[in-house]
Amino acid sequence: MGAWIRRRGIHLLIAAASAASVYLLSASASAAMAAGIIALLPLLRPAGRTAPAATPAAAGPAARSDPLASARAAFAGFDSPVLLLNATGNLLYQNPAAIHAFGEIGKGQHISARIRQPAVLAMVKESLASGDPGSTEITTPMPSENVYLVRIVKAQGAADFFVLIFRDISETRRIDRMRTDFVANASHELRTPLASMRGFIETLQGPARNDAKAQERFLGIMHEQVNRMSRLVDDLLSLSRLELKARLAPDGAVDLVPLIGSVCDALAPLADDLGVEIVRHVPAGPVMVQGDADELTQVFENLIENACKYGQEGKTVDVTLTAEDGRPPEVDIRDHGTGIPEEHVPRLTERFYRVNVESSRSKKGTGLGLAIVKHILTRHRARLVIRSELGKGSTFTVRF
Ligand SMILES: Nc1ncnc2c1ncn2[C@@H]1O[C@H](COP(=O)(O)OP(=O)(O)OP(=O)(O)O)[C@@H](O)[C@H]1O
Numbered sequence: 001m002g003a004w005i006r007r008r009g010i011h012l013l014i015a016a017a018s019a020a021s022v023y024l025l026s027a028s029a030s031a032a033m034a035a036g037i038i039a040l041l042p043l044l045r046p047a048g049r050t051a052p053a054a055t056p057a058a059a060g061p062a063a064r065s066d067p068l069a070s071a072r073a074a075f076a077g078f079d080s081p082v083l084l085l086n087a088t089g090n091l092l093y094q095n096p097a098a099i100h101a102f103g104e105i106g107k108g109q110h111i112s113a114r115i116r117q118p119a120v121l122a123m124v125k126e127s128l129a130s131g132d133p134g135s136t137e138i139t140t141p142m143p144s145e146n147v148y149l150v151r152i153v154k155a156q157g158a159a160d161f162f163v164l165i166f167r168d169i170s171e172t173r174r175i176d177r178m179r180t181d182f183v184a185n186a187s188h189e190l191r192t193p194l195a196s197m198r199g200f201i202e203t204l205q206g207p208a209r210n211d212a213k214a215q216e217r218f219l220g221i222m223h224e225q226v227n228r229m230s231r232l233v234d235d236l237l238s239l240s241r242l243e244l245k246a247r248l249a250p251d252g253a254v255d256l257v258p259l260i261g262s263v264c265d266a267l268a269p270l271a272d273d274l275g276v277e278i279v280r281h282v283p284a285g286p287v288m289v290q291g292d293a294d295e296l297t298q299v300f301e302n303l304i305e306n307a308c309k310y311g312q313e314g315k316t317v318d319v320t321l322t323a324e325d326g327r328p329p330e331v332d333i334r335d336h337g338t339g340i341p342e343e344h345v346p347r348l349t350e351r352f353y354r355v356n357v358e359s360s361r362s363k364k365g366t367g368l369g370l371a372i373v374k375h376i377l378t379r380h381r382a383r384l385v386i387r388s389e390l391g392k393g394s395t396f397t398v399r400f
């Protein structure tokens with residue numbers, strides 16, 4: 001019975017510990033989890049001379065003389081950093097995740113020797129004095145800049161000790177930030193044309209009421225702004241639809257040769273206006289891929305349109321489809337324009353990211369094109385590789 005309780009206690013503790021990685025996301029749930037672990041700890045304490053061994057790690061002779069052996073065995077496999085402290089804040093145990101995150105802290109050393117964050121030290125001090133649980137959020141210094149939710153709970157029993165758990169919430173915070181940025185960007189993009197529309201409507205109702213020429217000009221601009229807003233809304237809807245089916249790989253069969261041909265034909269008038277020639281290097285035979293023809297059309301439209309718009313100075317855009325035997329097909333879209341500064345390249349596929357916002361806006365860009373391209377290619381299990389050299393131009397490669 002004793003062995004069963006001890007074994008079960010360890011399983012429960014390990015289950016609670018791994019559940020913690022989920023629950024710790026919310027502050028209140030994390031308190032409940034930590035309390036849960038602590039409630040289980042007495043089960044893991046040596047049950048005296050009569051208790052038979054359960055596992056070598058938890059219940060050997062060492063465990064009987066060491067009240068922390070069971071807690072150590074459980075926290076060893078915990079993927080968040082955990083420190084066990086005595087009542088004065090000195091280290092009793094540090095799990096491997098904590099060694100990885102903070103380096104090895106000498107046993108018996110005060111945690112302030114390694115953990116310097118004032119918020120954590122203040123929380124520990126208060127909890128050691130009051131015995132109450134505490135929590136705080138910290139950001140580690142550059143370059144790692146991890147965000148941790150740090151909690152402390154007292155474990156009561158034969159030997160009191162404190163459990164300090166660091167939950168890495170960097171990814172959650174990053175996603176939160178992206179979400180707020182996205183809403184802010186989308187509203188900002190809509191606000192600009194809306195404000196200009198309001199201005200024109202007021203002018204048309206007031207000073208330009210009887211000015212037919214001004215009316216025609218303003219209505220033309222308003223028409224452009226409405227088009228811009230509807231492009232933006234279409235792109236946003238397109239992105240959210242793609243997100244919904246991100247995991248569903250398309251199952252149609254698409255021949256890239258005619259598809260690329262018709263995209264180049266459709267963009268020829270735009271290229272003409274910009275003084276650019278689209279040169280195709282495409283094999284004669286069919287080049288089949290598994291995909292959705294409309295979505296792939298959208299991909300090549302945006303990449304070739306970008307190459308014409310932003311690589312205009314290069315005068316030529318080369319579209320090359322390579323399909324060597326046995327190798328997955330590749331499509332290169334290469335311009336010979338001014339290129340993209342290195343620091344911008346990794347961010348180009350972020351929503352609303354533009355190297356030069358004004359230049360993109362003046363070219364009717366919403367900054368969503370490459371984000372849509374990336375989503376479509378992810379769904380197609382294909383990759384987008386961007387290479388660019390200042391003064392020489394850029395190559396956007398789609399690898400199937
Ligand atoms: N071939 C290129 N050469 C130089 N800069 C480029 C090239 N392709 C894209 N960019 C840069 O990347 C940014 C993002 O491109 P993206 O296609 O996502 O948006 P956009 O073209 O501005 O708007 P949209 O595609 O929605 O009309 C562009 O604004 C431009 O600054």
Ligand SMILES: [Mg+2]
Nearest residue numbers: 302306369370
């Ligand atoms: Mg674009």
